[in-house]
Amino acid sequence: MTFDPQAFRAEFPILSREVYGKPLRYLDNAASVQKPRVVVDKLTELMTHSYANVHRGLHALSNEATTAYEQARESARAYLNAASPDEVIFTAGGTDGFNLAGNALGQHAIGEGDEIILTVMEHHSNIVPWHFLRERKGAVLKWLDVDEDGNVDLDAYRALFTDRTRLVAVTHQSNVLGAYTPLGEMARIAHEHDALILADGCQATVHGPVDVQALGVDLYVATGHKLYGPSGIGLLYGRKALLDSLPPFKGGGEMIDQVTKENVTYNVAPHRFEAGTPPILEAIGLGTALDFIAAQDVEGLRAHEDALTGHAIEALSALNFVTVYGRQEGKGPVVAFNIDGAHPHDVATILDRQGVAVRAGHHCCQPLMERLGVSATARASFAAYNTHEEVEALADACRKAKDLLG
Known part of the structure; x- marks a missing residue:
């Protein structure tokens, strides 16, 4: 078996919609994932x-x-x-x-x-x-x-x-x-x-x-x-x-x-x-x-998610105004981050207007937020239907947020 990310993505009807006139880039999968046609x-x-x-x-x-x-x-x-x-x-x-x-x-x-x-x-x-x-x-x-x-x-x-x-x-x-x-x-x-x-x-x-x-x-x-x-x-x-x-x-x-x-x-x-x-x-x-x-090629699925995670960490870390939290080797496809001087809720709102859906807040983990020395973070989280184009869209939207928030 070979995992085909595009074929997998095609099984999720909601991913073809737009928000605010832009393609939906759904990166809030740690909160809840979308549903394949077979379940619907x-x-x-x-x-x-x-x-x-x-x-x-x-x-x-x-x-x-x-x-x-x-x-x-x-x-x-x-x-x-x-x-x-x-x-x-x-x-x-x-x-x-x-x-x-x-x-x-x-x-x-x-x-x-x-x-x-x-x-x-x-x-x-x-x-x-x-x-x-x-x-x-x-x-x-x-x-x-x-x-x-x-x-x-x-x-x-x-x-x-x-x-x-x-x-x-x-x-x-x-x-x-x-x-x-x-x-x-x-x-x-x-x-x-x-x-x-x-x-x-x-x-x-x-x-x-x-x-x-x-x-x-x-x-x-x-x-x-x-x-x-x-x-x-x-x-x-x-x-x-x-x-x-x-x-x-x-x-x-x-x-x-x-x-x-x-x-x-x-x-x-x-x-x-x-x-x-x-x-x-x-x-x-x-x-x-x-x-x-x-029924999927599970190893291929995981490898695709790993590649998305690495891409996201690299792309966000290249922005000198972004702090990324958590770099464990082999970690799951979750990337928490903050933009310097900006509240995560404001960041998530601006990203949303760019069609990029992320989470913002303490993620029901207040003891961990205290350990990290923050009150909240933004969080992009990936599923096997996400793409590398969506990772680039996330980075571009963060640049937009920094420009707007100063």
């Missing part, structure tokens, strides 16, 4: 042909929907290389996955004085649920610093562990710096100290399948809207033995075994964590998106 068509087909509730009905439409829904779970299992579909929980998104894990672990495994290790480059979704346990259960949060490129010092990481450490919650790839953590080694060290490890895979999974078994993580979170799928859907992987030991997060239909006036017993995993009518269309759409990515 699948959702339309479901809504016009095969929609019904799942698991409950005995009629034809329910059976068809249930089969498609569980096939999507199998697609997710394969994409993550989980040992069983029973290790894949459908959630309402990445944030919902973190909160599910936090609630269940808070009921079962984390109490007063127990320690949770985080890095300073975590997304707020992988910080706030642990603050809940700090506030409500008396848990202790311990913070691992990173260098300016997002690299982790494993000796400093080891030094944080005590006999009260229960959990490590760490990103697989930073949504600001693009930096990858040494996740497999961090998992091994956590297990040496009898601690669990949860990984935020919301950025890393976009660039091709991951192997949760090889990584050795206990829990792994991903979100559909960054995976070329719909919003309102996500994945929480958990080792089967761990999931079987955890209490449910939400109560309602599907997650029960028996309900009486006096008692309730719960379904097995993953169903005990999927209360009520699930996001049926969204889950099937996500399964379609995962199959779409997995």
